[in-house]
Amino acid sequence: MTQIALEEGERAIVIAISGTMEFQNFMLTNGISLGSVITKNYSPSFSKLINFSVGGKMLSLRVEDFSHLEIVKI
Amino acid sequence: MSSFLLVGKPNSGKSSLFNLLTGLNQKIGNYAGATTEKKSGKLGSYQVLDLPGLKSLRAVSAEEEISKREILNAVASQTPVVFVVNGMQLEDNLMLFSEIADLQIPCLVAINFKDDLEKNQVEIDHLNLKDQLGCPVVLLNSRNGDGVSILKKMISSNLFKTPNAVCRSLYDEIHDQVIVNKYQQRVADFTISKTQLDQNDFFKRQKIVGSIARSNISDLSRTNLFLTNTKKWDRFLLHPFYGILFFLITILIVFQSVFYLSGIPMDWIDAFFAKVTEWGRASISLPWLADLVCDGIIPGLGGVLIFVPQIAILFFLLGVLEHSGYLSRISFISNRLLTKFGLSGQSVIPLMSSWACAIPAIMSAKAINDPKERMAVILASPLMTCSARLPVYTILIAIMVPATDSGFFNAQGLLLMMLYLLGVLATLLVAWLVSRRNLVPGNSMWSLELPVYRVPNWRNVFYNVYSKTKAFVVDAGKVIFIVSIILWALASFSPQSDLFIQEKYQSALSANGSDESEKKVSLDAVKLEYSYAGYLGKTIEPVIRPLGYDWKIGIALISSFAAREVFVGSLSTIYSVGSEEEALIQDRLVNEINVITGKPRYNFATCLSLLLFYVFALQCMSTVAIVRKEVGNWKYPIIQFLFMLFLAYVFALGGYIAFS
Structure with missing residues (x-):
């Protein structure tokens, strides 16, 4: 699933993280792991960033990085 | 002298607490062998070291690496740690605490933003949390000082206690029938691109920390009002049209204010130096000494000190933008533009710091994960208009463009803004050139945390203005x-x-x-x-x-x-x-x-x-x-x-x- 299917305010659960080991480590240090629940926030397309809430904080990732998170809408 | 470390995640209110604990007894230097700002201060008989914020001991950025190194050094000396927790992000912050707890350093946990917890009607059972963590826990608010006196008493009574280990036992190894723990070694050796982060460690840690957090928070389902309000504001401030318009207006107001608000204090300083010169000529009897003081030293110093009001106003306004949470939004909206120049939104804060001085900007570039982008920022940021250029610009602009009495907006301010924009343009073009040269290998890791909007903590803003203006004047x-x-x-x-x-x-x-x-x-x-x-x-x-x-x-x-x-x-x-x-x-x-x-x-x-x-x-x-x-x-x-x-x-x- 990609972020395109996730609308603002919708929640999803991370079921897999692909990409390099470096990227996976980076996600873990940012508090994103399997089972993390994320809520998509307002993310204007011009910024090429996806803004979401996870663990009580607001985090932004590049669209291409966010696509490495396999998520399921909940 | 005894010392302790102030450790916490970014946006945990650590620096506010440091300012409250140390007051003006602060010293800003550099870490040995690095240019990252080292903030230390005194609290009674204790030396307090405010470490750069870090997300994990498995450090990603060069700045986090410095914090990790200091924490690992503290293990050998058993230097205690005051761990600052953002109360609204308890679980997330306790993940880092659990990593430190496994190092078995004496700790004291300070749960910050008590006021946010109260406004959101969230209660943290800190007494139960204390038992579960195995070290003292105090609830406080670094914005108004509530609970800080209790923390000070706990520190002065040396109530630091080694917390319960969380995942330490995963790293036990048997050598010659003796159990040796390798956790510290694993943390020290960790390299993000080369070391597989132990999933067992992470999930066990997450499970234990999650369970501790859940058992001590009154209502997990309650919506964070600050986060909700922030999301509403973001719809406007991150908007492709209104957001960018707001940004441009903000920057225009900053530069107009630098001129508009500084006029009267600059006149005072000017009058003061005229009096000092007059006094010097009348009271120094040796002609050569009078010439040296009145023609050499006083005009030299006065010519620069007169610009302190403008520099202080610039630092103040940049501080307001930073402490309100808006500076990170500037990173967000500028990300796409900066990408075209080989940079990212992460570069905005170092680049905007260059408006104050290129030196802290180059220092703060350590927080940029990508070495290639870091190099571009280091080489390009001196083109941004630093405060040292301000006296030069001001005097030349005043000669070129006559002062007009047309209220807040004037031609001098507009010309100043154009010079700043020229500096920005030159910076971006040089950054683009540098990033195309592949001087160092790149790294694709990038994330941006957007803090919630807050009314700035004025104490922090003024400490910032004071310390930076003082550094400018002294240096x-x-x-x-x-x-x-x-x-x-x-x-x-x-x-x-x-x-x-x-x-x-x-x-x-x-x-x-x-x-x-x-x-x-x-x-x-x-x-x-x-x-x-x-x-x-x-x-x-x-x-x-x-x-x-x-x-x-x-x-x-x-x-x-x-x-x-x-x-x-x-x-x-x-x-x-x-x-x-x-x-x-x-x-x-x-x-x-x-x-x-x-x-x-x-x-x-x-x-x-x-x-x-x-x-x-x-x-x-x-x-x-x-x-x-x-x-x-x-x-x-x-x-x-x-x-x-x-x-x-x-x-x-x-x-x-x-x-x-």
């Missing part, structure tokens, strides 16, 4: 003091005999007439022209004449290669030597006549040429030294210096030719 003051004395000596003494100067004076007299006032000016001018400084300026005059400069400007240019702000101090000293008038430096420059054309020396074209020269030239030895330290060799700072000098010369020449 610049030292250089200016020495340069002023040297310049005064160079401008007051001559390799020629008195007889030679008298002869030149007589020939000047016969050429200019015999009026008494002209006699005075001619003698002063002749003395300065045949002084050591005069010869020095004349040596470089052929090179700078095409830019519209004379040998006097040449002296100020040479002296300001130490630091840009010295330019104004040098001009003050040069035009004060031998002069009996106590006029403002600006008036002296306006009245300076070009001996060849008979017209004002500081005309529009010359001032514009000087402005363009200072936009591009890297006239700051401290920046060169810091760049050398950061990149680890002399090659890049030398290339950077020569390249910027080349740009400065070309643009200054172009500007002068176009408008002369």
